Amino acid sequence: MASKRDWLDAGLVLLAEHGVPSVTIERLTERLGLSKGSFYHHFKGVTGYRTALLEHFEAERTTRFVEQAEQAEGDRLRTLMDLVLAPGPGLELEIAVRAWALQDAEARAVQERIDRTRVDYLTEICGDPDLAQALYLVVVGAGQVLPPLPGKQLKSALELVLGRRR
Template sequence: MTRQTRLSKSDWLTAGFSALIQDGPAALKAEPLARRLNTTKGSFYWHFDDVPAYHGALLDTWEAEALSPLAKILEEEPNSGAKLRRLGQQITDYSSPVTDHENPEPAVRAWAQGDDKVAQRVEKVDGLRLNLLTELLRDSGITNPDWARVILGSTIGIQSLPGKARDTIGPMGSLVDLVLALR
């Protein structure tokens, strides 16, 4: 008799991000997730009080992963222009250690279209991103806050493009260079 390894909270979150990316938010329920993991719903409820608590844990994880690259970029880059350029290129383009595959950002944004709590969380993360972009633009001599929205919106839009067109490095670097040339 083989004994199955006990699933962790992280296993459930990884499965949830995969389900969200592949099948959308309707797959974020105990039963479909348990089938995906070939286990019982009891394991789900061992880690989460209910489905809304699970959704909250997914969003907490997404938020932490979405914001953690920002601090790293701020530490690594030498000046406001370099920070702004790299943030423009990577602000919504990060690899997710929890999902083990593609960036969950587009799937979370799609989920937000039909769920007010998710929309509020996305708005919070975007607000923090916009504040940071606005501050870096201001430090670079650009005072029009609309440029921060243009940079963030462009990065989000590029993420919805198919395949290689999704690459943000070249286009976002060019956009940031263009904005910085307005000084």
């Protein structure tokens, strides 16, 4: 039987690949090769699942990043940049959640909280609210241009803003 986390991780993949309309019980059960009964063992329905999915997204893409940066020895900002730029569905997932937030009040509230948390943390580690905002806007904007900015170019843009361009 799949764990609750397995269901949520599968939902993040679907969300990143195809957007929130793809996050259905049928698509999830198909992806995991499990029955609807297994889904209902963990969630009351798709609405409850989507709430849990937003919480999971926040935990994985914000809370975990902050915790890992805090535990790292050395430059917290560099550690945070490495986490943000790590291979995987990062930008695609961020785009999908932002698109969801434009159409759903609950997703919007979560996205607003995530944005505040991220900018506040950046401000704490940079010591400069304007720099923190600029760094965050570069990351968000990199995912919004088409095609999204690849990780190497995003890293260069961030380093340019930081004045660390080599």
